[in-house]
Amino acid sequence: MSQPVEPVEPVEPVRAAGLGRSSAGSRIAIDRVACTGHGICARILPDDIGLDEWGYPILRRPGGSTVSERDATVAVKLCPARALFRA
Amino acid sequence: MTILDGLAAAGLTGRGGAAFRTAIKVRAAHHNGADLIVNACDGEVGAAKDGWVVAHHLDELVRGAALVTPGRRQTVRYAAHRGSGTEQRLRAAGVDVLGAPARYVSSEETSLISLAHDGLARPMTKRAPFVFGGVDSRGRRIRPTVVLNAETLWRVAQIADHGPEWFRSVGTPDEPGPRLVTITGHVSAPGVVETSAGVSLADLLDSAGGLAPQATSILVGGLGGAFLTAGEARGAVWSGPGLAAYGAYLGPGVIEVIDPSSCPLAVVDRMLSYAAGESAGQCGPCMFGLPAIAADWHELTTRPSHEVLTRLRDRLGVVSGRGACHFPDGVARFAASALRVFGPHLDLHVTGSCSRARRLEHVPAR
Amino acid sequence: MNEILWYSSRATGIASIVLLTAVLALGMVTSGRRRTQGDRATVVMALHRWLSLGMLTFLLAHIATAVAETYVSIDLVSALVPFTSGYATVWVGLGTLACDLLLAIGVTSWFRPRIKEPTWKAVHLLSYAMWPIAVVHGLALGTSGEPVLRGITVLCGAVGLGFAGWRVVTSHQDRDRREAVLAQEWS
Numbered sequence: 001m002s003q004p005v006e007p008v009e010p011v012e013p014v015r016a017a018g019l020g021r022s023s024a025g026s027r028i029a030i031d032r033v034a035c036t037g038h039g040i041c042a043r044i045l046p047d048d049i050g051l052d053e054w055g056y057p058i059l060r061r062p063g064g065s066t067v068s069e070r071d072a073t074v075a076v077k078l079c080p081a082r083a084l085f086r087a
Numbered sequence: 088m089t090i091l092d093g094l095a096a097a098g099l100t101g102r103g104g105a106a107f108r109t110a111i112k113v114r115a116a117h118h119n120g121a122d123l124i125v126n127a128c129d130g131e132v133g134a135a136k137d138g139w140v141v142a143h144h145l146d147e148l149v150r151g152a153a154l155v156t157p158g159r160r161q162t163v164r165y166a167a168h169r170g171s172g173t174e175q176r177l178r179a180a181g182v183d184v185l186g187a188p189a190r191y192v193s194s195e196e197t198s199l200i201s202l203a204h205d206g207l208a209r210p211m212t213k214r215a216p217f218v219f220g221g222v223d224s225r226g227r228r229i230r231p232t233v234v235l236n237a238e239t240l241w242r243v244a245q246i247a248d249h250g251p252e253w254f255r256s257v258g259t260p261d262e263p264g265p266r267l268v269t270i271t272g273h274v275s276a277p278g279v280v281e282t283s284a285g286v287s288l289a290d291l292l293d294s295a296g297g298l299a300p301q302a303t304s305i306l307v308g309g310l311g312g313a314f315l316t317a318g319e320a321r322g323a324v325w326s327g328p329g330l331a332a333y334g335a336y337l338g339p340g341v342i343e344v345i346d347p348s349s350c351p352l353a354v355v356d357r358m359l360s361y362a363a364g365e366s367a368g369q370c371g372p373c374m375f376g377l378p379a380i381a382a383d384w385h386e387l388t389t390r391p392s393h394e395v396l397t398r399l400r401d402r403l404g405v406v407s408g409r410g411a412c413h414f415p416d417g418v419a420r421f422a423a424s425a426l427r428v429f430g431p432h433l434d435l436h437v438t439g440s441c442s443r444a445r446r447l448e449h450v451p452a453r
Numbered sequence: 454m455n456e457i458l459w460y461s462s463r464a465t466g467i468a469s470i471v472l473l474t475a476v477l478a479l480g481m482v483t484s485g486r487r488r489t490q491g492d493r494a495t496v497v498m499a500l501h502r503w504l505s506l507g508m509l510t511f512l513l514a515h516i517a518t519a520v521a522e523t524y525v526s527i528d529l530v531s532a533l534v535p536f537t538s539g540y541a542t543v544w545v546g547l548g549t550l551a552c553d554l555l556l557a558i559g560v561t562s563w564f565r566p567r568i569k570e571p572t573w574k575a576v577h578l579l580s581y582a583m584w585p586i587a588v589v590h591g592l593a594l595g596t597s598g599e600p601v602l603r604g605i606t607v608l609c610g611a612v613g614l615g616f617a618g619w620r621v622v623t624s625h626q627d628r629d630r631r632e633a634v635l636a637q638e639w640s
Contacts, residue, residue, distance in 0.1 A: 016619065017230050018456055029214075030372040031212045031214075032212060032369070032371075032372075032409060032410050032411045033210075033211070033212045033224050033369040033370060033411045034212070034224065034570075035370070035371065036371075036487070036557045036627045036628070036631075037371050037487050037489075038483070038487060038494050038498075039487075039488070039489060039490075039494055040494050040495045043492055043494070044495065052372060052376075052409075052488075053372075053489070054371050054372070054375040054376070054489065054626070055371070055487055055488070055489035055627075056371035056372050056375075056409070057368075058405065066456050078495065078498050078502075080483050080498060081486070082160065082565065082566075082570055082573075084513060085214075087214075188638050188640060190637075190638065190639065193639070202640065205640075207639040207640050208639050208640055209639055224570075225569070225571050226569030226570055226571060226572070241603060353567070366634060367633070367634065367639075368630055368631050368633070368634025368635060368637075369634075371627065374631070374634065375626070376631045416553065
């Protein structure tokens with residue numbers, strides 16, 4: 001991906017469709033198209049991610065959390081749909 | 088003065104609904120040699136201004152597009168719904184046309200980019216703006232591409248011709264420049280009018296024949312917008328802050344005056360049912376949430392109960408911001424505003440005294 | 454010593470096919486089912502990954518002992534290149550083929566974050582070809598004259614087929630809704 005020559009604002013608020021913080025400086029994001037509702041992320045990061053009535057993730061605290069870096073790594077790795085990523 | 092300086096000085100913002108600063112978008116487009124897709128789809132319910140620009144100002148639109156794509160290898164495609172008059176006009180003019188299916192989300196920015204890359208006209212997850220290039224859901228490379236509304240590009244040409252001071256001579260300091268509005272529904276002279284931020288909504292409606300005394304409500308922004316009561320409309324200002332008080336936005340500039348002879352709950356019922364069927368089926372909260380919301384509304388209007396109302400409110404709070412695009416957010420805003428404005432009317436249905444309620448039973452729920 | 458190697462090869466072979474069948478079954482449960490509550494999805498997924506590593510250990514031992522023992526002629530090359538062994542060329546070759554497929558599946562899974570998702574998925578679906586090849590290899594080579602081993606292998610075959618049958622007919626709301634909407638006009 002080419003980068004702009006000078007600092008450019010994000011063209012629009014980037015829709016990573018939900019950004020949550022999962023440890024000092026590391027943000028978890030959800031690819032909403034890839035997510036098919038396995039719900040594993042919500043079991044591994046219960047303080048950060050809940051599930052709606054259809055089984056899809058809700059980011060509880062977009063502002064911050066106290067979950068460990070290791071749990072975030074596990075959650076990203078275990079998602080069968082590869083829908084969780086670090087933003 | 089370069090076009091970038093001109094756009095920055097003029098303070099032009101996108102006229103497609105998101106109102107992003109055009110100078111920044113065009114600067115990024117230049118830096119990345121981005122291809123341009125002109126969005127002339129009039130994707131919002133009731134919209135007609137994009138087609139109006141194509142019909143009346145096509146030369147300026149083409150010049151505006153050229154200013155955004157100065158590089159030899161940057162292509163321009165004009166997007167319109169297949170089978171529309173706008174598409175016909177564009178094809179007759181000999182420009183490169185991107186025919187989009189007549190689906191609500193197909194005219195969304197990333198949908199058009201996907202379509203232009205031989206994909207389906209459905210939104211893509213956007214990890215970074217596509218002006219930098221990216222990948223689609225199948226990992227296929229997406230060239231740097233920027234999407235701009237047809238009216239926005241017309242304004243770009245006008246700013247190049249007349250200068251940023253001309254542009255700022257109307258509107259407000261925060262929302263400068265002329266802007267088009269489609270006024271439709273229960274008015275005597277529906278159509279596209281040119282106005283600017285800061286005018287009174289009453290004056291704006293007067294240019295379409297005025298808000299009839301028996302009018303009860305208007306819808307600003309279509310399916311992604313919000314309702315105002317007629318009383319609120321008579322006192323409101325057509326601007327971002329002026330509309331924000333009612334949960335509404337300037338958006339793509341669509342005002343529909345609701346027919347006072349129809350039951351407003353039926354109007355909302357039809358639109359929510361339509362919305363449920365227009366999900367791109369890619370994100371859980373949208374593909375299950377919107378049909379659930381439509382079903383809740385239908386139940387609320389035929390067999391109202393506190394339980395259904397609570398369930399609907401909870402669901403409205405849960406679908407926003409959880410999809411790849413803003414579609415469910417808009418529908419949630421629309422439905423929440425309907426609850427606000429038509430709450431009193433709901434009481435009529437509870438007591439069975441809405442004279443038009445019987446029609447609702449025949450509206451199929453999804 | 455050679456006899457120990459020979460028996461170890463068959464023992465680790467049986468262990469491999471049992472674990473492989475379990476890994477496949479767990480994978481099918483993950484792809485075939487969704488539950489909105491409970492820990493089951495997480496446990497299934499974790500076991501799928503964890504058991505596949507365990508299976509690889511037994512598989513490596515199985516291959517190593519088969520190559521090392523001198524009773525039959527299977528050299529290192531034929532452990533990697535299918536259908537090149539002196540002994541039981543076809544049946545050993547199937548084992549090698551299954552192992553090569555497994556290697557591709559394993560490598561793409563390890564590097565999943567770095568490769569395109571459709572690529573990962575296409576290779577992962579090769580498991581449905583790899584597993585029956587492994588079962589046939591096991592039935593042909595490791596179980597003659599050993600009814601217990603044969604019984605275990607046949608049971609693995611039946612369990613795997615059962616899960617595969619369930620996987621073909623089952624569905625869940627996410628897939629159903631996606632397919633239904635995809636069938637509409639979008640281009």
